[in-house]
Amino acid sequence: MIKLKNLERFYPLTKEKFFYVLRDINLEIQEGDFVSIMGPSGAGKSTLLHILGMHDHGWTGEYFFEETAVHNLKPKERATLRNEQIGFVFQQYHLLDDLTVYENLDIPLSYRHYSKSERTALVADMLDRFQIVGKKDLYPRQLSGGQQQLVGVARAIIAEPNLLLADEPTGNLHSSQGEEIMGLFRKLNDEGMTIIQVTHSEKNASYGKRIIQLRDGWIVN
Amino acid sequence: MNDFRFALRQLVKSPGFTAVAILTLALGIGACTAVLSLVNALLIRPLPYRAPQELVLLWQKFSAQGLDQIPVSAPEYLDYEKQTTSFEHIAAFDYTDLNLTGGDLPERIQSAVVAPSLFPLLGVAPIQGRFFTNDEFGEGRDNVVILSARLWQRRFNSDPNLIGKQIALNGSNFTVIGIMPAKFQFPLPLFGIQGGTFAGPVDIWKPIAFTKNELESRGSRSYGVIGRLKKGISSAQAQVEIDTIHANWLKQFPDNYNADVRFGGTLYPLHEQVVGGMQTALLILLAAVGVVLLIACANLTTMLLARAGACEREFAIRVALGATRTQILRQILCESVLLAVIGGAAGSLLAVWGLDLLRAIGVQTVPRIAEANLDVRVLVVMLAVSIGTGILFGIIPALASGNPEVTEALKEGGRTSTAGVPRNRVRNALVIAEVAMALVLLVSAGLLMKSFARLQNVDPGFNSRNVLTTEIALPVAKYPRGKPVADLFAEATRRINALPGVETAAFTSILPLSGTNSDSSFAIEGRNPMAEKVYPDEEIRVITPEYFQVLKTSLLRGRAFTDADTADSPKVVIINEAMAKKWFPNTDPIGKRITFSDPRKPDVEWVTIVGVVATMRHRGLEEEGKPEYYLPHTQRSNRAMVLAVRSKQDPRSLTSAIRDEIRRMDPDLPAANVRTLEQVTSDSIAPRRLSVVLIGVFAAVALVLAAVGIYGVMSFLVVQRTHEIGVRMALGAQRSDVLRLVMGHALRLVLIGAAIGLAIALVSSRALQAMLYNVGAFDISTFVLVTLALGSVALLASYIPAVRATRADPMIALGHNG
Numbered sequence A: 001m002i003k004l005k006n007l008e009r010f011y012p013l014t015k016e017k018f019f020y021v022l023r024d025i026n027l028e029i030q031e032g033d034f035v036s037i038m039g040p041s042g043a044g045k046s047t048l049l050h051i052l053g054m055h056d057h058g059w060t061g062e063y064f065f066e067e068t069a070v071h072n073l074k075p076k077e078r079a080t081l082r083n084e085q086i087g088f089v090f091q092q093y094h095l096l097d098d099l100t101v102y103e104n105l106d107i108p109l110s111y112r113h114y115s116k117s118e119r120t121a122l123v124a125d126m127l128d129r130f131q132i133v134g135k136k137d138l139y140p141r142q143l144s145g146g147q148q149q150l151v152g153v154a155r156a157i158i159a160e161p162n163l164l165l166a167d168e169p170t171g172n173l174h175s176s177q178g179e180e181i182m183g184l185f186r187k188l189n190d191e192g193m194t195i196i197q198v199t200h201s202e203k204n205a206s207y208g209k210r211i212i213q214l215r216d217g218w219i220v221n
Numbered sequence B: 001m002n003d004f005r006f007a008l009r010q011l012v013k014s015p016g017f018t019a020v021a022i023l024t025l026a027l028g029i030g031a032c033t034a035v036l037s038l039v040n041a042l043l044i045r046p047l048p049y050r051a052p053q054e055l056v057l058l059w060q061k062f063s064a065q066g067l068d069q070i071p072v073s074a075p076e077y078l079d080y081e082k083q084t085t086s087f088e089h090i091a092a093f094d095y096t097d098l099n100l101t102g103g104d105l106p107e108r109i110q111s112a113v114v115a116p117s118l119f120p121l122l123g124v125a126p127i128q129g130r131f132f133t134n135d136e137f138g139e140g141r142d143n144v145v146i147l148s149a150r151l152w153q154r155r156f157n158s159d160p161n162l163i164g165k166q167i168a169l170n171g172s173n174f175t176v177i178g179i180m181p182a183k184f185q186f187p188l189p190l191f192g193i194q195g196g197t198f199a200g201p202v203d204i205w206k207p208i209a210f211t212k213n214e215l216e217s218r219g220s221r222s223y224g225v226i227g228r229l230k231k232g233i234s235s236a237q238a239q240v241e242i243d244t245i246h247a248n249w250l251k252q253f254p255d256n257y258n259a260d261v262r263f264g265g266t267l268y269p270l271h272e273q274v275v276g277g278m279q280t281a282l283l284i285l286l287a288a289v290g291v292v293l294l295i296a297c298a299n300l301t302t303m304l305l306a307r308a309g310a311c312e313r314e315f316a317i318r319v320a321l322g323a324t325r326t327q328i329l330r331q332i333l334c335e336s337v338l339l340a341v342i343g344g345a346a347g348s349l350l351a352v353w354g355l356d357l358l359r360a361i362g363v364q365t366v367p368r369i370a371e372a373n374l375d376v377r378v379l380v381v382m383l384a385v386s387i388g389t390g391i392l393f394g395i396i397p398a399l400a401s402g403n404p405e406v407t408e409a410l411k412e413g414g415r416t417s418t419a420g421v422p423r424n425r426v427r428n429a430l431v432i433a434e435v436a437m438a439l440v441l442l443v444s445a446g447l448l449m450k451s452f453a454r455l456q457n458v459d460p461g462f463n464s465r466n467v468l469t470t471e472i473a474l475p476v477a478k479y480p481r482g483k484p485v486a487d488l489f490a491e492a493t494r495r496i497n498a499l500p501g502v503e504t505a506a507f508t509s510i511l512p513l514s515g516t517n518s519d520s521s522f523a524i525e526g527r528n529p530m531a532e533k534v535y536p537d538e539e540i541r542v543i544t545p546e547y548f549q550v551l552k553t554s555l556l557r558g559r560a561f562t563d564a565d566t567a568d569s570p571k572v573v574i575i576n577e578a579m580a581k582k583w584f585p586n587t588d589p590i591g592k593r594i595t596f597s598d599p600r601k602p603d604v605e606w607v608t609i610v611g612v613v614a615t616m617r618h619r620g621l622e623e624e625g626k627p628e629y630y631l632p633h634t635q636r637s638n639r640a641m642v643l644a645v646r647s648k649q650d651p652r653s654l655t656s657a658i659r660d661e662i663r664r665m666d667p668d669l670p671a672a673n674v675r676t677l678e679q680v681t682s683d684s685i686a687p688r689r690l691s692v693v694l695i696g697v698f699a700a701v702a703l704v705l706a707a708v709g710i711y712g713v714m715s716f717l718v719v720q721r722t723h724e725i726g727v728r729m730a731l732g733a734q735r736s737d738v739l740r741l742v743m744g745h746a747l748r749l750v751l752i753g754a755a756i757g758l759a760i761a762l763v764s765s766r767a768l769q770a771m772l773y774n775v776g777a778f779d780i781s782t783f784v785l786v787t788l789a790l791g792s793v794a795l796l797a798s799y800i801p802a803v804r805a806t807r808a809d810p811m812i813a814l815g816h817n818g
C-alpha cells in the first residue's frame, strides 16, 4: 500500500549546513498491516507520520501510495488523496471545543462529497458503533479523556479511510483507557483497516503486527 | 528607561498591531482635532472684538413684499444715531471699491466706508496711528484712510513712516492715519450686505461721506448698521426702542413707509448672523467627528483586547516567575503611553495638514476660517482620551494576571480558552458597531456628494464655458454719471471685440451667481398700485447689447438691445421669463410699458418691453431664477461694470491682452477680480463644496478605520483559531473552506452591522434634508451603492487574514506534542 524510497527530511541550519530529521528511509507497508513506530524522543517519529499523512511537503525521495507517486503530486492533489484515504488520531485529541460531539464527528464529512442524509446516517452509525449516542450533544470539555479520544477515533474513521495514522493516541490516557483504545484499533485492523501508530509503549506496540524502530532519523532493525 | 526600551521592542515585534493602533490613533486624533479646531474657531470662539456678545446688527424689513434683512438709508441711520439711547455706540458701514494708483499697477482694493464711531465700537486698537474723529464724518472732510496690516505690508513694504503720508485712491489724495492689526476683519462676509457675500477681506477703511442725494432719500438703502448695547440693556429692550422710532417714522413720513408694506426692523446678535448660515453644516460635521472618534475608540479597544488575550499567557508566566503586579503594570503603561505618543504625534501632523487643506478650500467663502489654527486644547483632550483608552484596556490583562488562575492560563496553552468567548463577543459587537457607524457616515457623504453632482449639472440659464470676467469701476471724479461712462464702456467693448481670440465681449452691472445683487421698483402701465396694493420690485441689471450673446442665454421673444438704443432713443427694457410669468401672465409682454417714476404724475417716462430672455439662476445654483429685467447701459449708466468675454480658446489666455487694452484706455483703471465664469459658478457653491469635502473625508476615514478594525479582529481571530483551522485542515478542509470560514465570519459581522447602520441612516439622513438638492433622503441607489462599497472593503480587509489562515500549517497548529 505504501512504499518509501530514499526519503529524507532536513531543516536548513545555516546556508550550507542542514539538520537531518529523517535519513534515507526505505519502507514498505502492506494493506491490512498494523505498524508501530517506536524510538526515543526527537527520533523523527512524528515527522515521518506527518509525511505519510501528506501534511508535510518538505521532503525528498519517493513516496508511492498504492499506484500513485505522491512525490509528483501538487499539494492540492495530495489533499484530495488524503481526504479519500487517510484518517488521523492525535495525542491531544484535537476536538473543537466550541462544537458538540455530534458536530465534531460531522467535520470530516462536511469537507467531502457527502449529501446531507448520508452525513446524518454516517454520524448516527458512528455514535451507535462507539456507544456514545447519549453524549452526542455534549461538548468535549464535558467528556473524560478516554471518551474524548473515543470521539477522536470515531472522527478519524467516519469518512471511511483505508489508512489510519495515530500519533501517540494513548499518550494522555490512563492505562485502562489506553487499553480500550488499543482494543478498538485491533478490532478496526481485523476489519481490514491499515493502521500506523507512533507509540512509546511496548504494550501498545504488542497490539500491532510489526514494529519500526527509529533512531536519529534512521530506521534501525 | 529599560521599560521603554522593552516596550519599543514589543511594539516592533508585532508590527501589525502597532501599525493598526498608530494608524487608528493618527486618523482619529488628526481628523477630529482638525475639525474641532475649525468648529471652535467658527462657532465657539468669540468674535475678535471687545465683548462681542454686546454687538448687534440692525436690519430692516418690508414684510408685505417678503423683503427681510435689508439695509438702511442715510437719513434713517442718522435718526437712529440721534434718537437711540440703548447703544453705547452705533455705526453705519458699507462695502466699496477703491482704485489704488501710484504703484506699478493700478489695483482695485476691497474697501469699506464706515461711521467714525465704528472703531471705538468694536474696541480693537490700531497697531499704528489713530482712528477717525467725528470731524472726519462727511463729504469734503473724508480724505483720510485706515489701512489693513496686510495692505501695508504688501503695497508699502511695512513702511514705518506711512502714517501721515498721502496715497492716491480713485484719483484723489488720502492721508493714511492708522493701520489695523493683521487679524482685524470688518465687515465679516455673510453679514448679508449686498455685494458682501463673496467680498474678500477689507484692506482700506474710509469715513462715510453721505452725498446730498443720499441725505435726501429715505428709500435708498445701502448701509449696514452695527450697535453695541449699553451695559445692562438687553437686545429686547433695544428692540422696543427701535420699534418706537419706526412707529414715529410711519407718522412722520407716510409717503416713505406705506402701511401696506408692513415696514419694520430687527436686531440680531452679531454672532448668530455670522455663523447662522453654517450652523447646520457644522453640527453635521460635529456629529461626523463624534462618529469617527467612536469608531477609532472601538478600533483601539478591539486591538487592545486582542492583545490582552495574547499577553495573558505571557503575564501569567511572568507572575509565575516572580514578577509583581506593579512591574507588569509599569510595562503595560509604558507600551500604551509609547503608542499614544507616537499616534498622537502622527495625529498632530495630520491635523496640521488637514487644517491647511480646510483653510485652502474655505478661504474665499467661509468667514473667519483664517482664524482656524490648530487648537492645542483640543489636541490635548484627544491625546488624553486615546492614552486613557490605551491604559484602561492595557490594564485589564495585567489585573487578570494577578489572580490564582495563573496555572490555568499556563495549562490552557495555545488552545482556545473558555475565557475567550465573552471577549470574542465584545470584539464582534465592536466590529458590528464600527460597520454600522461607518455606514451611516458613508450614506450621508453619498447623499451630499450626489446632491453636489446634481447641482453642478444644473442648467443655470447661461453657458459658463470659455468666458472670462473682470470688474471695472470708474471713479466719479473722472467719470461723472452719464455719457462719458457709456462711451467708455462702448469703446472698451469695441476694442476688446477686436482682440484676437475674442468671440464676443459685453458689460453687465451684475454677473449671475456672483453674490452681488440689485433691485428696483417700478410701475406697470395700466395698473393702479394703490388700488391693487402691489408694488412691483424686481432685480435689475444694466447691460451692453451683446450680453446675452456672450452668456449664450436664449432670447425667447422680441429682440436684444442694439447700438441703436441710445440715450436719446425711446427707452427700452428686456425682461426674463420669470418676470414675464409673474407680471404678464397669459399675455404677450412685448410692447407693454413700465416706468420708474410716479405713473400718476404728468409726463411719465415710459419704458417699453422689447424682449424676453430665458431665466438665469442668480442667488445660487439650487435656487430657481427670480424675475429680472435688463436696461441698456446707454439709458441707465452704471459706473461699476463687469466685463464678460467669450473666448475661442482657454479664456485665461486673454487676461493680459484685456488688461493692456484697458490700461491703454485709462492708465489708472484696474481690471479687478479676473475670474472665469466657471470659477464664478464654482465659487458660488464653495461653502457646499467645503461640507461635501469634509463629510467625504470623514466618511473615508471612517471606512478606513472600519476596514482596519475588521482586519485587526480577523487577524486576531485567525491567530486565535489557528488550532481549530489546523484541525479542520487535518480533517480535510481545503483552502477554499478555510477562506469561507474566516470571510464568512467577517461577512456575518458586516451584514449585521450594515443592517443596523442602514436603519440608523434612514433616520439620520432626514437631518441632512436641508442640505440635499434634488436627492431624496432615502435615495435607494445611494444606500445600495454605499452598502456594496462598504461590504467589498470589509471583505477585502478580511481576505488578507483569511489567506494567512490558509497557510496555517497543520503540523505546527497541532503541535508536535502539544
Ligand SMILES: Nc1ncnc2c1ncn2[C@@H]1O[C@H](COP(=O)(O)OP(=O)(O)OP(=O)(O)O)[C@@H](O)[C@H]1O
Pocket (backbone or CB within 6 Å): A011, A019, A021, A039, A040, A041, A042, A043, A044, A045, A046, A047, A048, B816, B817
Ligand atoms: N521546524 C523544525 N525546525 C527544525 N527542526 C525541527 C523542526 N521540527 C522538528 N524538528 C526536529 O526534528 C526532530 C524530530 O522531531 P519529531 O517531532 O519528529 O520527533 P519525535 O520522534 O516525534 O519525538 P517525540 O517522541 O518527542 O514526539 C527533532 O530533533 C526536532 O527538534
Ligand SMILES: [Mg+2]
Pocket (backbone or CB within 6 Å): A045, A046, A047, B816, B817
Ligand atoms: Mg512526536
